Amino acid sequence: MFPHPQARLVVAGEPPGLRGDELAHHVARTAEALARLRPGPLFCGMRNNLTSVLRYLAAWRSGRPVALLDPDLTPGALAELVGRFRPAALLGFTHAADGSPPARRDAPPPHPDLAVLLATSGSTGNPKLVRLSRQAVLANASAIATALSITPGELAPTSLPLHYSYGLSVLNSHLVAGAGVMLTEAGLLERSFWTHLDAHGCTSLAAVPYQYEMLRRLRYDRSEHPTLATLTQAGGRLGPELVTEFAAQADRFFVMYGQTEATARIAVLPPDRLADKPGCAGLAVPGGRLEIDDGEIVYHGPNVMMGYAETAADLARGDDLGGVLRTGDLGRLDSEGFLHITGRLKRIAKIFGVRVNLDDVERLLRGSVPVAATSGDDRVTVWAEGLDAAGCAGLARRLGAELRVHWSGFDVRGIDSLPLLATGKVDYRALESRA
Template identity: 30%
Template sequence: MSEHIITRLRSVIAEYGSRPATRIRRDDSWEIRSYAEFGARIDQVAQGLIDLGVEEGGRIGIFLGNQPTWSEIDFGACTVRAIPVPLYATSTPEQIAHIAADSGLTVMFVGNQSEAERVLEVAPDLPALERIVIVHPYEGLPDDLVSYEDFLKAPDEAAIADRLSRADGDDLASIIYTSGTTGAPKGVMIQHKGLVAQSDALDEFFTLSPDDHSLCFLPLSHALERAWTVVVLLHGCMNTYVENARTVAEQMVLAQPTMMVSVPKLYETVYTTAHAKVLRSAAKRAIFAWALRVGRHNQYANRAGRQPSLGLRAQLRLADKLVLKAVRDALGGPKTVLACGGAPLRVEIEEFFSSVGLPIMQGYGLTEASPLVSFNAPSDFKEATVGKVLAGGELRIAELGEILYRGPNVMLGYWHDEEATAEAIDEDGWLRTGDVGYIDTDGFLTITDRLKDIIVTLGGKNVAPQPIEGLILADPLFEHAVLLGDNRPFVTLLVKPSLPHVEALAKAGQWQGELQDWLASNELLDELRRRVEELTAKLPTQERPKETSVIGEEFTMDNGLLTPTLKVRRREVEARFKSMVDDMYARLKERHGGGAN
């Protein structure tokens, strides 16, 4: 019989009862709960669900931001063999209605008034939804909401033990709804055995001790943060929850985490900020570049298994004092684990963090794999790759370069959607990832793009946008770059420039006006085009953007241009700026006479 998360978690709680399990910043101090206290709260949630009549296999919704309560509800539901269904805190009423109706939620946990009001808006259309529980009650609370503290109940140990006696690794640990960029979101059925298998696979390469502690700031409703939180808590470590992701920079310094899993955007921001700080001084830029070179050469020596030379070690002490330590401090100090997933990390950013003494272990996965497929490890890694396949898993490259995965953590299927399940998993158990890549002779996987993002021009040329966008984003003047051209004669580019770098350019060139004037200026557009041409000069002609336009609007989750894990929504960008895109192609038609590559 395969292992259930709660079976293992209860052993951890028994062993590490007095050690800190969860932590969150409240005003100017930390609110900390020990493993014993965390376990007691989990059992109170479990009993509350039993008292509400939630049956084994019943679905409960978790609609709140990151906080210890999120994990209490999650593990409490699993304790009574109910199935947690996470919802992003940014979900709209329409998204809530779809997920709640499709999964058949009977209980919904909400965080605050905003989340409660969105659920209440659609509740009349959800006959299965019997109870809404609110973690942070507000004045004038409607009668059909119950506070979380009133929901919690003193545990009946016999009743809970009875539920757990039937717990098995084949049970569903969650139904996680995919983002639904093509069609309605589908519910991915993740099993307990898959999450346990991932945790065990990491143990072969990483040494996690109860002295380690992690920063939980990606949305817990996302498979990556959810799975990593399971790993953290199954190892007796402390998990520090960041309720507002916008405060992550401050929280990293306050929390001083020894472990952190993030998406590329955080590392890109640190990289850009560090470079921006030296932008206006030639002397500072020179010292900065020298320090990174010293750090990089020391890393090369260490990786080769040899001690750096005496002179190099002496230079490193100075480089560390002048530059490198400040970058590490910005991320909260040294790390036992610093990992990246969700999208490929640009190689110059990977090299930057390695140079400052914070090597990033890139990994790869998708919700349908619970989500881990491959990862780099300190003793077995290769830059610019996403590592080797998870122990017990297999990789294969199929037609058009699509990556196929088979392993112990592949989803059971999509909730109530056999047709979509059959499309995603073949009869031999291979999961079609939808990502394109290759495996090198050493077994390391490299991702090149999403299959659905591949651009096919009118001339029939296939163009993978991510590597080209990566080339362009290597220049810190560019904050976002979106390559377009599907079913068009040429590829074109929309860019969002970095405002600090625009300001530096404007002052150096003595441009007139204010920031908005600079963003719309011909001087900026000419400079952006010049740099794009330089950066893409060695690419085949069909891959070089023939026109560039500037976007002044910020890319955020709130305006729909970024996903909850801060990836650019390519189709949303193209739709939002359709007139700008159409204008680019109109200019190109005049210039080239409508010809296609």
């Protein structure tokens, strides 16, 4: 049953929260309101608040597909998505009033298995939507709850956006396990986040690499947050020194790997293997299987998406992938079946005919200044925070020497700060538009 009868939602600073029959009653009331809207998929500006979560759960209860999107999408980006997908209603967006957009020609009804739509590229560009079935959402939520041993006594804050697959998976995995979620729109840099985390006795925290870097700068000290026993990390590779540092600040520290196309998480590294598997992404989540095909990581499991959608017509499609996801990531499996990620297929550039892995470029420079690498015509552009012309030239020569490519193949540019998506990942599209 989803959510589990014991599951609870706690609004930060407002005890005691909703659970059991009371939560079910609020979901049912919201479902009644949604039933008054015309048929079709819903677009929900998904905030980390009770209204958004109740809409999501009400859509689920009603069997109605819902796209969970960045609530602060620009008017142009939202209009572009509306034009392509023709939703029945817009709910919770900063730059659009709630209600039905102008009627358009009829679109085929969405596939009955379709439950959730998530964007592939944050708030930039013209993202495809990932089509997730009810089975995929439930399978991944249950697999995560099992892998992380989430029990009804657990309480996790919304430390990540709920329109981001990692943030949504925290909500889903706790609700399916009968655990609790503390809803807060405050970020990790805000005092109120920690005040409410401590007041409500949160037991776990999910974060992406840039958030762990912020926590290090904030001099995170577990002794100040005694109930916070579990830390989880996904959304990119976290440096080994930070893994070691934060593993020492928790009873359990989980390193994970996933993709929106697999609903959320694909692999989890058990905390007791951190020491002997440094840099490892872990084992496939329960019910899943990993293989390597010509260097590419391929995942098999019930949590794989139905496929992508680029227009309203695609929402009527069935399962295009049959539970098999070619991730686009490069990796290897060791003798125990643990996954080690080595790069990204599409993160390969050519400089004077020589293949260069852009992830390797970033790894080489990690620890000096924050950098991001993008590909250009027969060269690589490296964006480095806070560097002057001399510093940029020095980095270009260093890269040339270490990668054995002439330094002129690296266009190193200083930038005040790297643009980030709401997920905390580097916004490579924004950088490419500046190249």
